[in-house]
Amino acid sequence: xxxxxxxxxxxxxxxxxxxxxxxxxxxxxxxxxxxxxxxxxxxxxxxxxxxxxxxxxxxxxxxxxxxxxxxxxxxxxxxxxxxxxxxxxxxxxxxxxxxxxxxxxxxxxxxxxxxxxxxxxxxxxxxxxxxxxxxxxxxxxxxxxxxxxxxxxxxxxxxxxxxxxxxxxxxxxxxxxxxxxxxxxxxxxxxxxxxxxxxxxxxxxxxxxxxxxxxxxxxxxxxxxxxxxxxxxxxxxxxxxxxxxxxxxxxxxxxxxxxxxxxxxxxxxxxxxxxxxxxxxxxxxxxxxxxxxxxxxxxxxxxxxxxxxxxxxxxxxxxxxxxxxxxxxxxxxxxxxxxxxxxxxxxxxxxxxxx
Amino acid sequence: xxxxxxxxxxxxxxxxxxxxxxxxxxxxxxxxxxxxxxxxxxxxxxxxxxxxxxxxxxxxxxxxxxxxxxxxxxxxxxxxxxxxxxxxxxxxxxxxxxxxxxxxxxxxxxxxxxxxxxxxxxxxxxxxxxxxxxxxxxxxxxxxxxxxxxxxxxxxxxxxxxxxxxxxxxxxxxxxxxxxxxxxxxxxxxxxxxxxxxxxxxxxxxxxxxxxxxxxxxxxxxxxxxxxxxxxxxxxxxxxxxxxxxxxx
Numbered sequence: 231x232x233x234x235x236x237x238x239x240x241x242x243x244x245x246x247x248x249x250x251x252x253x254x255x256x257x258x259x260x261x262x263x264x265x266x267x268x269x270x271x272x273x274x275x276x277x278x279x280x281x282x283x284x285x286x287x288x289x290x291x292x293x294x295x296x297x298x299x300x301x302x303x304x305x306x307x308x309x310x311x312x313x314x315x316x317x318x319x320x321x322x323x324x325x326x327x328x329x330x331x332x333x334x335x336x337x338x339x340x341x342x343x344x345x346x347x348x349x350x351x352x353x354x355x356x357x358x359x360x361x362x363x364x365x366x367x368x369x370x371x372x373x374x375x376x377x378x379x380x381x382x383x384x385x386x387x388x389x390x391x392x393x394x395x396x397x398x399x400x401x402x403x404x405x406x407x408x409x410x411x412x413x414x415x416x417x418x419x420x421x422x423x424x425x426x427x428x429x430x431x432x433x434x435x436x437x438x439x440x441x442x443x444x445x446x447x448x449x450x451x452x453x454x455x456x457x458x459x460x461x462x463x464x465x466x467x468x469x470x471x472x473x474x475x476x477x478x479x480x481x482x483x484x485x486x487x488x489x490x491x492x493x494x495x496x497x498x499x500x501x502x503x504x505x506x507x508x509x510x511x512x513x514x515x516x517x518x519x520x521x522x523x524x525x526x527x528x529x530x531x532x533x534x535x536x537x538x539x540x541x542x543x544x545x546x547x548x549x550x551x552x553x554x555x556x557x558x559x560x561x562x563x564x565x566x567x568x569x570x571x572x573x574x575x576x577x578x579x580x581x582x583x584x585x
Numbered sequence: 586x587x588x589x590x591x592x593x594x595x596x597x598x599x600x601x602x603x604x605x606x607x608x609x610x611x612x613x614x615x616x617x618x619x620x621x622x623x624x625x626x627x628x629x630x631x632x633x634x635x636x637x638x639x640x641x642x643x644x645x646x647x648x649x650x651x652x653x654x655x656x657x658x659x660x661x662x663x664x665x666x667x668x669x670x671x672x673x674x675x676x677x678x679x680x681x682x683x684x685x686x687x688x689x690x691x692x693x694x695x696x697x698x699x700x701x702x703x704x705x706x707x708x709x710x711x712x713x714x715x716x717x718x719x720x721x722x723x724x725x726x727x728x729x730x731x732x733x734x735x736x737x738x739x740x741x742x743x744x745x746x747x748x749x750x751x752x753x754x755x756x757x758x759x760x761x762x763x764x765x766x767x768x769x770x771x772x773x774x775x776x777x778x779x780x781x782x783x784x785x786x787x788x789x790x791x792x793x794x795x796x797x798x799x800x801x802x803x804x805x806x807x808x809x810x811x812x813x814x815x816x817x818x819x820x821x822x823x824x825x826x827x828x829x830x831x832x833x834x
Contacts, residue, residue, distance in 0.1 A: 253667075254663070254666070254667055256662075256663065280666045280667065282662065282666065282696075284659070284692070285688050285689070285691075285692040286688055288656065288659075288688070288689075289656070289659040289662075289688065289689055289692065290659075292652060292653065292656040292659035292660050292663065292689070293659050293660070293662050293663035293666075294663060295650075295652060295656075295659075295660055295663060296650070296652075296659065296660035296661060296662065296663025296664040296665075296667070297663035297664070297666065297667040298663075299650050299660075299663075299664065300630070300663070300664050300667045300668045300671075302667045304663065304667070318653050319653060319656070322652065322653050326650075326651075429630045429648040429649075429650060429664065429668075429671075430630075430648070430668055430671060431627050431628035431629060431630065431647070431648060431668075431670075431671050432626070432627055432646075432647055432648050433627035433628060434627075437597075437646060437647055437648050437649065438648050438649075439642050439643075439648070439649045439650070439651070440649070440650040440651070441633075441642055441649075441650065441651035442651070443639070443651060
């Protein structure tokens with residue numbers, strides 16, 4: 231049996247990143263993710279990796295750009311205000327088609343906001359976030375186990391498509407202790423293949439250039455259209471989600487991360503009371519699981535979107551269902567976390583006597 | 586026929602798009618020659634800035650990366666820490682290094698990252714059309730200080746070598762110029778030292794190079810050289826600001 235340990239989500243993430251063969255971390259302290267750089271500073275030292283505490287998140291994301299352009303797996307973690315500072319760098323990295331992993335342990339915003347868990351960076355994560363035409367692959371864990379496993383998946387997707395990948399979690403997931411099973415064999419970084427685009431000195435080959443600009447007339451349009459083809463491919467190949475009790479549902483809750491855990495309990499309460507309620511949990515926020523929602527909308531009359539924000543993912547639910555169904559919302563912005571009875575009450579309001 | 590002068594293998598065949606009398610071409614040649622003389626071209630990764638020399642990624646015949654404005658020293662840190670066997674240099678102008686990237690250069694110097702920084706100070710924003718730079722001299726005209734830089738409203742220039750010399754981290758800091766043959770030779774020696782320090786893992790080395798921008802200054806190439814020597818080098822004195830090899834380190 232695989233080893234099992236009780237761990238903080240943020241610590242599970244560190245072990246997951248290391249198990250994924252990443253040996254480069256650069257970051258700046260910000261609550262609620264400080265457990266990540268703290269443990270990283272110890273673990274990277276133990277295993278001969280690189281840990282740099284930077285002067286800013288701007289510097290951290292650019293160190294990642296350098297490390298990843300050198301062909302190595304590299305990651306940073308931060309929380310909302312820090313991720314805002316990184317947007318310039320993420321845009322350049324996306325424009326240079328370089329794979330990196332950025333973890334956002336989301337807190338309440340806008341501005342300095344607070345340090346409570348939130349999901350209000352959904353737009354930023356799924357719409358590119360910085361300037362220009364680009365998207366970042368975005369994964370939404372909902373357990374410490376996911377925080378352990380998703381870094382590997384994120385690096386694999388990032389490298390497959392040469393695109394930045396994000397893990398969007400929140401302080402509740404990061405600071406909650408749960409059992410984690412160390413299921414997969416850790417990757418030896420030396421076993422990872424050399425990248426044909428990596429900067430490492432031009433001995434025995436043509437020199438390589440990593441850049442996000444092209445000033446030749448019409449060239450940037452060509453490059454952006456080529457990248458749009460890549461995004462179309464990601465959209466058709468990589469939509470990930472989990473469903474439960476959806477087959478006979480009169481109402482399907484759509485929720486990710488912490489909200490999907492809370493909604494899961496609410497679904498069980500509703501089922502106990504005889505309401506036919508299901509749950510769809512997007513695992514990839516970009517690409518959003520459009521196809522399954524589109525199919526569901528043909529038979530499900532009601533969707534209830536639950537978010538820790540004023541409503542951001544709800545736009546994608548509307549797009550996916552083409553507004554064929556009735557779409558309801560329950561949101562707790564600014565660090566509020568919904569409770570199962572609260573969500574159950576909304577279900578009762580929507581379905582009324584339909585049980 | 587015997588060839589006595591040609592393009593060094595450290596530079597590509599690409600035609601450089603610099604104005605007549607610009608100093609970038611001279612410094613590019615110095616670096617291009619040193620990549621060969623020090624036998625490091627095939628293990629060097631260069632970093633281009635944002636500014637006139639953004640196209641340096643097309644000019645240096647080695648692996649190159651083009652980062653966001655001012656972030657070269659952070660990119661260099663990421664590259665060097667993951668590929669310590671490579672030689673990493675960051676080529677930056679004054680807007681790039683002394684305005685947008687002030688935090689990045691200070692902290693790379695404070696950490697004494699084992700990298701080489703070539704800092705071109707021409708006291709003006711060239712690429713964007715001659716606006717005031719953090720290094721524009723008091724009273725000097727630019728398109729955003731048309732009556733001359735007014736210290737009361739626009740503050741003082743930043744003297745980068747002096748500022749970095751206040752830190753314990755840097756191993757080597759020198760300010761040179763490319764206005765005369767003598768100074769060009771001096772610059773080559775300094776740039777060579779800055780690369781040699783990295784080869785022997787000494788730590789952070791930076792050469793600030795006062796360089797002509799006749800277009801941005803509204804002068805002829807000949808006037809620009811004269812102005813650099815007589816006015817600019819008065820404000821920014823040439824010399825070694827830090828050399829820990831002299832202290833046996």
